[in-house]
Amino acid sequence: MIYPIYIYGSGVLRKEAEDIPADYPGLKELCEDMFETMYDSDGVGLAAPQIGKSIRLFVIDASPFAEDDEPELKDFRKIFINARIYERSGEEVPFNEGCLSLPGIREDVMRPSKIKIRYMDENFTEHDEEYEGTAARIIQHEYDHLDGKMFVDRLSPLRKTLIKSKLTKLSKGNYKASYRCKLVK
Secondary structure, three states, rough: OOOOOOOOOOHHHHOEEOOOOOOOHHHHHHHHHHHHHHHHOOOOEEEEHHHOOOEEEEEEEOOOHHHHOHHOOOOOOOEEEEEEEEEEEEEEEEEEEEEOOOOOOOEEEEEEEEEEEEEOOOOOOOOEEEEEHHHHHHHHHHHHHOOOOOHHHHOOHHHHHHHHHHHHHHHHHOOOOOOEOOOOO
């Protein structure tokens, strides 16, 4: 099932998501639906709050970046449940980010180049892993959604001021996207 993507201005995008238990109803189907929704929207990551569910779950498929000098991302398709980033390190690097919940907006965002994260996979097996480069970038972007944050929150005050009218339009339902969207205050 393909879910509509909740747009900037929707309340669920600003709430801190809750942990989910191993017996969360329909978890396997939800994960499959999230991948399907992400692919339908041409995304590389999708967090549960973006489909209106305030739970600590996100999915990633970074394989499109394997062509861009990172062959290790060729089969990087993962599910992160109840994730916690416990260390960020390395140089702060810029990257032009977009977000399915912010159609039409892209900005350079500074993020640390390395992270350490603990999470459960779809079988509730715990993992403690370190990522860097594009994988770390995508994980941090999706992880922010679990904490009620969006990439625009990481912009300088000047950049925020410059895109304020675009954000206001989004929050009033004035946007164009090639995928199904929803605005719920």
